[in-house]
Amino acid sequence: MNTYLRYELKRTFRNRRLVIVSLGFPLVLYFLIAAPNRNEHDLGGTGISAPVYFMVSLVAFGAMNAVLGSGIRVATERQAGWNRQLRLTPLTTRAYFRTKVIVGYGMALATIASVYVAGAIVGVRLGAAHWVEMTLLILVGLVPFAALGILLGHLVSSDSIGPTIGGVTALLSFLGGVWFPVGSSGVLHYVAQALPSYWLVQASHVGIGGGGWSGTGWIVIFAWTAIAARLAMRAYARDTGRG
């Protein structure tokens, strides 16, 4: 692992408050929501048990937050003027983004693992292949959030980035069906389908042997990634100013 990345991971995981909140919050919510409904085998007509559904939905919530958290690190580095310092080094734009994404994913993986453990405690039992496939889908579904985090980090100042990312996560979680399953018709259903958070939550279908995403899912994830990444690149290029 290269030295730059190693120290970026080190300093992110050294921020104890951040680690505790990122890992702790989804866990607490999971136990609060899933444990009382542990015997619900068909949550809201989805055909999925409550422990599985909420395990994946809270993994989505926590991982979304973790990956968007790159934006907080970008914004604070910008505020400190550290991005200017980095631009005097041979570190390429690509490597800078790659490192931010890897660090976000590192945090996301920690969240995913901890909520999976909580799921197992509440009673989720899946085959190994399902765990793996579900996890892979979630990791792919997080890509647009990584780009979105970097974009927001370049657009929003460091004092408002926290609330902004909190708000984005809350809204996307709500509309994407983190707190309750989205109905299979109606306006909300159509809105939800256009959101990457919805498809993250939908990864739970894999857990019961259902298929992965429909074509729409892949298109939505791809489109969000392409647009957010393009905008993030542009914001980065424009952001040469001081502080």
Next chain:
Amino acid sequence: MTAAGGIELRGLTKTYRTSSGPIEAVRGIDVSIEPGETVALLGPNGAGKSTTIDMLLGLLPPDGGTVSVFGRSPADAVSAGLVGGMLQTGNLIRDLTVRELMLQLASLYPRPRDVDETIAEVGIEQIAGQLTQKLSGGQGQRVRFALALVTNADLLVLDEPTVAMDVESRHAFWTTMRQIAAGGRTILFATHYLEEADAYADRAVLMAQGAVVADGPTTEIKAMVGTRTIRTTLPDVALEQLEQLPGVGHVERRGESVALACTDSDAAIRALLGAFPQARDIEIGGAGLEEAFLELTSRA
């Protein structure tokens, strides 16, 4: 890798658009710096020093003109690891120790200096294990200097490097700087302290209002802007009389006291005491650079 050619700025211009109309920060400047030279970029606040440095480093695209760093574009020089800098704005990123931060930054350069040696050179052994967010302002500034050094880059650009330092660390800073300059490195530093430019640079480039108003050996520059001001309590003396004293340029009255801007303060003080022995509370001070620059630019 050896540096071919030095730094060339040709016809550089930059205008910022603001809500109160455009501001011409840099108005067509030409500067050449030879490899191995230490050059001070001298000027008051708002002279365009930082804008010039940003364009030299490729952080800001110029509106007009060209920049060449060792025969390359700024971006190429940066990606080849030829540039190290200590920028004016900025804090250190948090949650790493000083040593870790240095290791991290050094790892980005092709042939960095040894981190522990650099720590010793800059004299920050005591704080090397501390987290960066626990440092005082002065300590942070020394760490930023250590970060610039550890890159071992051919060109070091320092934007007002001693601005937050006390006298002692300022001295230590320049001592270390000198040892490094001896290594054939090209150094450009911005400052608004004439004394710093005089003591540590081979050459000074004077900027005022976005233009280069003088460029030459520091002794020459010093003679140009090295005016001093004599202040004294001296009521009931006409300003015209004072202006006729040898070595005195412009005279201003503030209440009972007068300020004499001098071209030769030694001659002026002798003549003043001879002609007006009643003068009290005499102070002789270096003229602020701002005043000196205003004078220079109004002459131009």
